[in-house]
Amino acid sequence: MTAVLAIARGVFKDSIRDRVPYNLVFFAVLLMAASFLLAQLTAGQDVKIIKDLGLAAASLMGVLIAVFFGIGLVAKEVERRSIYSLLSKPITRSQFIVGKYLGLVFTLIANLAVMALAYYGVLAYLDWQTPASIKAGWEAAALDPMLLKAFALIAVELMLVTALALFFSTFSSTFLSAALTIAMYVIGHFSDDLRTLESFGASPALAMIGRGLYYAFPNLSPLNVTAAVVHGQAVTAQHMLLASGSIGLYVAVLLVASTLIFERRDFK
Amino acid sequence: MAPPLRTRRTLHWIAFVVLLVAAIGTQTAINGAFERFTPTQEVQWVRSPGVMRRLVLGFNSVAADIYWIRAVQYYGSTKLSKAENKDYGFLFPLLDITTTLDPRFNIAYRFGAILLSEGYPNGPGRPEDAIALLEKGIRESPNKWEYYLDAGFVEYWWHDDPKAAADWFLRGSKLSTAPNWLQPLAASVLAEGGDQVAARVLWTQLAQTAEQEWMRRTARTRLQQLDAENVIGQLQPIVNSFYDRANRFPTGWDEMTRAGLVRGIPLDPTGVPYTLDPVSGAVDVAEESSLYPLRRGL
Numbered sequence: 415m416t417a418v419l420a421i422a423r424g425v426f427k428d429s430i431r432d433r434v435p436y437n438l439v440f441f442a443v444l445l446m447a448a449s450f451l452l453a454q455l456t457a458g459q460d461v462k463i464i465k466d467l468g469l470a471a472a473s474l475m476g477v478l479i480a481v482f483f484g485i486g487l488v489a490k491e492v493e494r495r496s497i498y499s500l501l502s503k504p505i506t507r508s509q510f511i512v513g514k515y516l517g518l519v520f521t522l523i524a525n526l527a528v529m530a531l532a533y534y535g536v537l538a539y540l541d542w543q544t545p546a547s548i549k550a551g552w553e554a555a556a557l558d559p560m561l562l563k564a565f566a567l568i569a570v571e572l573m574l575v576t577a578l579a580l581f582f583s584t585f586s587s588t589f590l591s592a593a594l595t596i597a598m599y600v601i602g603h604f605s606d607d608l609r610t611l612e613s614f615g616a617s618p619a620l621a622m623i624g625r626g627l628y629y630a631f632p633n634l635s636p637l638n639v640t641a642a643v644v645h646g647q648a649v650t651a652q653h654m655l656l657a658s659g660s661i662g663l664y665v666a667v668l669l670v671a672s673t674l675i676f677e678r679r680d681f682k
Numbered sequence: 683m684a685p686p687l688r689t690r691r692t693l694h695w696i697a698f699v700v701l702l703v704a705a706i707g708t709q710t711a712i713n714g715a716f717e718r719f720t721p722t723q724e725v726q727w728v729r730s731p732g733v734m735r736r737l738v739l740g741f742n743s744v745a746a747d748i749y750w751i752r753a754v755q756y757y758g759s760t761k762l763s764k765a766e767n768k769d770y771g772f773l774f775p776l777l778d779i780t781t782t783l784d785p786r787f788n789i790a791y792r793f794g795a796i797l798l799s800e801g802y803p804n805g806p807g808r809p810e811d812a813i814a815l816l817e818k819g820i821r822e823s824p825n826k827w828e829y830y831l832d833a834g835f836v837e838y839w840w841h842d843d844p845k846a847a848a849d850w851f852l853r854g855s856k857l858s859t860a861p862n863w864l865q866p867l868a869a870s871v872l873a874e875g876g877d878q879v880a881a882r883v884l885w886t887q888l889a890q891t892a893e894q895e896w897m898r899r900t901a902r903t904r905l906q907q908l909d910a911e912n913v914i915g916q917l918q919p920i921v922n923s924f925y926d927r928a929n930r931f932p933t934g935w936d937e938m939t940r941a942g943l944v945r946g947i948p949l950d951p952t953g954v955p956y957t958l959d960p961v962s963g964a965v966d967v968a969e970e971s972s973l974y975p976l977r978r979g980l
Contacts, residue, residue: 641743
């Protein structure tokens with residue numbers, strides 16, 4: 415465990431030294447602030463637009479960081495040849511994989527926390543400058559703590575994207591890893607359709623394949639609770655647990671698979 | 683031998699400034715030389731709400747916001763355009779996509795219904811599309827009594843059908859969330875029929891209960907239109923009495939004032955003078971008034 419945490423700490427420190435995540439987080443914060451301007455273009459929906467845009471910015475920037483840092487977790491070590499000195503130390507390859515993964519996950523959670531703080535800052539300003547008569551018509555309060563549930567599920571989604579990027583980077587080039595991770599992310603958002611292919615006129619055989627793929631690929635739709643929290647709808651603890659638990663299992667599968675592939679690679 | 687560092691830096695700065703000025707100059711020249719391309723017909727690339735829902739990859743809410751902004755801007759720009767034939771053809775598809783992307787986008791149903799049913803040239807004059815949009819809202823949120831209220835409004839105000847309106851109000855009043863005034867409203871609409879009293883009750887309720895300021899503003903405008911209709915109802919017989927006396931209609935309010943029939947130029951509730959057609963003698967609100975055009979047939 416100590417070795418895993420030491421590797422994770424190294425990844426975390428490396429990513430903190432890197433300017434790219436800062437820029438992406440800064441861009442997300444800027445986007446949240448700019449949502450004020452966008453909200454002026456419409457009729458009385460500023461709080462919804464600011465909430466939607468802020469969550470979308472946090473999710474999108476998080477995915478970008480997860481993909482482009484995730485694919486470099488193993489590849490960078492191989493490129494720099496630092497993998498040789500690392501693996502010569504008393505650590506197993508599974509510790510290496512899990513440590514790298516956790517390091518990036520900690521970084522993503524830290525970035526997400528910064529974005530959540532900025533998000534609540536923007537909403538607090540909106541709340542402060544809005545008259546009570548207008549606030550009475552809002553479906554949910556500006557500083558609704560339920561919004562944190564959306565952030566929590568974004569974090570779960572980013573954990574999966576990181577695991578995917580890490581998995582692909584154990585056996586393919588960085589470019590291909592990025593493409594495959596993004597493809598899986600897209601499929602994850604389409605997977606509800608895979609289950610119901612027959613409704614699009616697919617043959618029974620194709621519909622069965624679709625259903626098989628639905629269960630093989632992680633379904634990202636349950637992680638998207640933006641609409642529910644923005645409209646003040648309840649997101650139950652059961653939903654949170656099931657959605658996170660299901661993705662957690664896929665993450666575990668991907669980490670085991672990454673270790674299996676990485677163990678077969680020869681670095682002697 | 684390469685020039686010294688200081689000289690190189692100066693040269694770089696000069697190059698930077700010269701190139702920047704040249705770029706701006708070229709841009710200005712382009713602006714003057716070419717007419718900006720404006721498409722003669724707007725194109726909506728994705729018309730299917732289902733396809734759009736899949737294309738946005740989980741960013742449904744923010745995409746719905748963008749479509750909603752687009753719908754509002756589209757309506758506003760079409761309404762304000764100087765075109766002779768205003769085409770609101772994309773309004774319903776835009777609202778349909780908005781509400782498919784975010785099926786609980788309350789304001790898109792309610793405000794969308796108002797925009798769709800607004801009579802031409804201030805809107806597309808499509809009350810049936812407004813009802814369709816509200817029915818979609820009811821399918822998504824069956825407990826929203828406000829959608830039943832709005833559908834009743836559309837039937838009453840734009841279709842001039844008090845029976846259908848009362849039916850919507852009654853259906854809405856049966857919901858556990860409905861306010862206690864909805865059922866009496868249905869009875870009132872049925873009893874008063876096409877009378878202004880029922881219309882006034884409807885718009886007063888909306889002016890008092892609407893969540894959004896723009897909806898309250900719309901309701902206040904409708905109430906002002908009802909006031910204007912009342913005043914026109916009083917002015918028209920006076921103008922007709924001038925005809926009975928002079929065998930012609932007056933040339934304007936000045937002549938009516940000189941004849942002692944009115945005390946001065948009558949103003950509508952927004953402060954704009956009513957118009958008086960010297961040929962037909964018809965009194966109406968002026969086109970420049972925000973109350974124009976008044977609903978006909980009430």
